[in-house]
Amino acid sequence: MRGLYCLVIGLSLFAGSASGQGEAPARAGRAAWEPEVLELFATLPIQDGGRIKPMDSLAGLRLLQFNGKRTLKLRDGTKLNHRAWLLDCFLFPELARTYPCFRIDNDAVVAAVGLDAREKADWYTYEELALARQKIAAEAAGAQAVDPAERSLVQAKLLNLEGNLRAFEGLTLALDFTRRSLPTAGLEGIWGQGEADLATVLEGAPGFKALWRGAPGGEPATSEQQSVMRTLAEHLAEISERGRGGPVLLAPHPDSAGSDRWWRATDLIDVAFDSDLDLSAELEVLRGLQRLEQAKLDPGRLRTELGALHGLLVARADARGEYRAIEMEVDLYRWDPFTRSLVLYLLAFLGACFSLVAPSRGWLRKFTWGMTLGSTALVIFGIVLRCIIRQRPPVVSLYDTVLFITAGAVLMGLVTEWLTRQRVALGLSTLLGTAGMFLAGRYELKEVATAGDTMASVVAVLDTNYYLAIHVTTITLGYAAGLLAGALGHVWILGRLVGYRSGDRDFYRGLTRMTYGVICFGLLLSVFGTIMGGVWANDSWGRFWGWDPKENGALLICLWEIMILHARMGGYIRDRGLAVMAVLGAVVVSASWWGVNLLGVGLHSYGFTSGVALTLASFWAFECLVVVAAGVDAKREAKNQRGTQA
Structure with missing residues (x-):
C-alpha cells in the first residue's frame, strides 16, 4: 500500500509539472530554444506592475492573460511554453504573430468587428485579428466612453481584447530598435559613418547636443546638418514610442532622479x-x-550573448538588493504548488468517497489523510513563498484570501476530525480544499486580466502595518471557520433529507457539536479580527469605525454568530435550527467576503471586484434551496410523528 501511495503522489506531481512547463520546439525560421537559454532568459530581472520580478513571471502572466493558460497549443498540435513564446515575441516577432494566443470566448465579439467566427470560443492569431485592428480599436474606444456599470458583455470583452492586443504589440516591438539602423550621413564628425545603431547614436549624444545648441567657439551646424539632425530626432522619437510596451529591465543610474523606477531600453x-x-x-x-x-x-552564440547580458542585468539589480527573490519566484511558478494541491485534493476527495462505500478499509482512511495533509502542505508552502517574495503578510489581495481561507478551512476540518473521528470533517476538508483551489485557479485568470499579476504592488495604506497583518489573517480565518460550520450544516440537513444513517442519533448529535464548536471558534476569530481592523483603521485613517461596507460585513458575521449561540443557549433552536443558521451563516460570510466588494464604494477600494455577481447569486440560491430542504424535512418528520402517535 505504501507503494501505491508513493505512486499516486509521483503521478500527481508529474501532472502538475507537465501542465505548467510545456515545450520549446523548433519552429519555421528558428531552431529549438536550448534549455540553458530559456533558463537564463527566465531569470532576467525586470520591473513590472510596480515590483521587481523575473522575466519568467512576465511571460507566464502575459500568456495567461491572452491565452487563458501558461502553455500555448499551436494548430499543428505542438505546445510552446511561456518562456519560448515570449522569447519569440522579442526575437522573432513575425513568427509570434502567427501563434493562436488570443482566446476569445464569445463569438459576438468576433462578429462585432467584422470577422468570421469559427466557434463560440476559439483562439486567434495576431495576424487574423490585425485584419480588423482599426475596427477593434474604434469599438473599444466607444465602449470606453460608456459607464462601466452600463457596459454590455460584448463591450467589456472588446475592451479586454484591445488591451491584450496593445500589450502584445508592445512585446513584439520591444526590440525593434535592434533591427534598425539610424541615418547619420552628414554627421560623420560625431559618428564617423553614414548610419549607426542605437547604442552608437546614444554614445554620440553629447556631440549631437553640442552641435545642435552651437558650442561656444565651434562651428554652427549647417542647414544640411540641421536637416539630418531633425530626421535623426524623428527616428529616435519613433523608436522611443514603439518601445513603450517593452520590458522594464534596466535598473536606473544611481545618480538619476526617481531611482526607484527602472528604465526600458528605449528610455535611454x-x-x-x-x-x-x-x-x-x-x-x-x-x-x-x-x-x-x-x-x-546561432544557438551557441546566442547562449553566450544572453549569458553576458544576464550577468550585466543581474549585477545591476543585485547591487540595489533587488535580485534576492527572483530565482525563488521562478521556482514558485515552476513547482506550481497550487495546481498540484488541487490534484491531491481531488485524490483525497475520491478516497473519502470510497471510504464511505467501504468504511472497513482502513488504508482508504490513511490514504485520504495523507493526500489531504500533503495538498494542504503544498498550499501553505506556496503561501509562505509568496510572503517571502513580496515581504508582505499572507493576505493582501482577494486572490490571497482564497488561498488562505482554503488552507485555514481544511486545517480546521482536520483538527475537528482528529477530535471527533467521525470521518465527516475529513470528507468536508477534501471537498473544501478541492472547491477552494478550483476557485483560486479561476480567480487567478480574473486577477491577471485586471491587475496583470497575482502579486501586484499594494496600495500605500496596505504597505506596512503591524495591526493590518493581524487583522487580515484573523478575519480571514474567521471566514474559514464560518464556511466550515456552514459545510457541516449542509451535511446535517442533506443527510437527514436523504435518510443517511437515519437511526443513528449519536452521529447527528456529533455533527451538531462540531458545528457549534466551529461557530464558537469562528466568532472568537471574527470579533478579534474586527477589533484589530478598527485599531488599524484608527492608525491609518484616523477613525476606528466608519460604517464602511467591508466593516459592516465583518460586523454582520459577528452579530450572526452571536445570534446563533444565544438562540442555541436560550433553547430557541435545536439541532436542525443550528444547522440552518450555520448554512445561512455561510451566506453572510460570502456576502462579507465577496458581496460588498461588488458595491464599489467605501475606503476598501483595494478589495473591489466585478464579474462574480452571477457566481455569488448562484451560491446564495443554492443555499436557499438547502434551507427549504431543511423545512421540507422538518414537515415530513412532524407528519411522521403525528402518524406514529395516531
Whole structure:
C-alpha cells in the first residue's frame, strides 16, 4: 500500500509539472530554444506592475492573460511554453504573430468587428485579428466612453481584447530598435559613418547636443546638418514610442532622479539627450540586446550573448538588493504548488468517497489523510513563498484570501476530525480544499486580466502595518471557520433529507457539536479580527469605525454568530435550527467576503471586484434551496410523528 501511495503522489506531481512547463520546439525560421537559454532568459530581472520580478513571471502572466493558460497549443498540435513564446515575441516577432494566443470566448465579439467566427470560443492569431485592428480599436474606444456599470458583455470583452492586443504589440516591438539602423550621413564628425545603431547614436549624444545648441567657439551646424539632425530626432522619437510596451529591465543610474523606477531600453534615448549622466554601463546593456538580435540564429552564440547580458542585468539589480527573490519566484511558478494541491485534493476527495462505500478499509482512511495533509502542505508552502517574495503578510489581495481561507478551512476540518473521528470533517476538508483551489485557479485568470499579476504592488495604506497583518489573517480565518460550520450544516440537513444513517442519533448529535464548536471558534476569530481592523483603521485613517461596507460585513458575521449561540443557549433552536443558521451563516460570510466588494464604494477600494455577481447569486440560491430542504424535512418528520402517535 505504501507503494501505491508513493505512486499516486509521483503521478500527481508529474501532472502538475507537465501542465505548467510545456515545450520549446523548433519552429519555421528558428531552431529549438536550448534549455540553458530559456533558463537564463527566465531569470532576467525586470520591473513590472510596480515590483521587481523575473522575466519568467512576465511571460507566464502575459500568456495567461491572452491565452487563458501558461502553455500555448499551436494548430499543428505542438505546445510552446511561456518562456519560448515570449522569447519569440522579442526575437522573432513575425513568427509570434502567427501563434493562436488570443482566446476569445464569445463569438459576438468576433462578429462585432467584422470577422468570421469559427466557434463560440476559439483562439486567434495576431495576424487574423490585425485584419480588423482599426475596427477593434474604434469599438473599444466607444465602449470606453460608456459607464462601466452600463457596459454590455460584448463591450467589456472588446475592451479586454484591445488591451491584450496593445500589450502584445508592445512585446513584439520591444526590440525593434535592434533591427534598425539610424541615418547619420552628414554627421560623420560625431559618428564617423553614414548610419549607426542605437547604442552608437546614444554614445554620440553629447556631440549631437553640442552641435545642435552651437558650442561656444565651434562651428554652427549647417542647414544640411540641421536637416539630418531633425530626421535623426524623428527616428529616435519613433523608436522611443514603439518601445513603450517593452520590458522594464534596466535598473536606473544611481545618480538619476526617481531611482526607484527602472528604465526600458528605449528610455535611454530621453536620458541621453536630456541629461549629462555617464551612461557607459547602460549602453553596454543596450549593445548586449543588439547582439542578441545578431546572434538569434546561432544557438551557441546566442547562449553566450544572453549569458553576458544576464550577468550585466543581474549585477545591476543585485547591487540595489533587488535580485534576492527572483530565482525563488521562478521556482514558485515552476513547482506550481497550487495546481498540484488541487490534484491531491481531488485524490483525497475520491478516497473519502470510497471510504464511505467501504468504511472497513482502513488504508482508504490513511490514504485520504495523507493526500489531504500533503495538498494542504503544498498550499501553505506556496503561501509562505509568496510572503517571502513580496515581504508582505499572507493576505493582501482577494486572490490571497482564497488561498488562505482554503488552507485555514481544511486545517480546521482536520483538527475537528482528529477530535471527533467521525470521518465527516475529513470528507468536508477534501471537498473544501478541492472547491477552494478550483476557485483560486479561476480567480487567478480574473486577477491577471485586471491587475496583470497575482502579486501586484499594494496600495500605500496596505504597505506596512503591524495591526493590518493581524487583522487580515484573523478575519480571514474567521471566514474559514464560518464556511466550515456552514459545510457541516449542509451535511446535517442533506443527510437527514436523504435518510443517511437515519437511526443513528449519536452521529447527528456529533455533527451538531462540531458545528457549534466551529461557530464558537469562528466568532472568537471574527470579533478579534474586527477589533484589530478598527485599531488599524484608527492608525491609518484616523477613525476606528466608519460604517464602511467591508466593516459592516465583518460586523454582520459577528452579530450572526452571536445570534446563533444565544438562540442555541436560550433553547430557541435545536439541532436542525443550528444547522440552518450555520448554512445561512455561510451566506453572510460570502456576502462579507465577496458581496460588498461588488458595491464599489467605501475606503476598501483595494478589495473591489466585478464579474462574480452571477457566481455569488448562484451560491446564495443554492443555499436557499438547502434551507427549504431543511423545512421540507422538518414537515415530513412532524407528519411522521403525528402518524406514529395516531
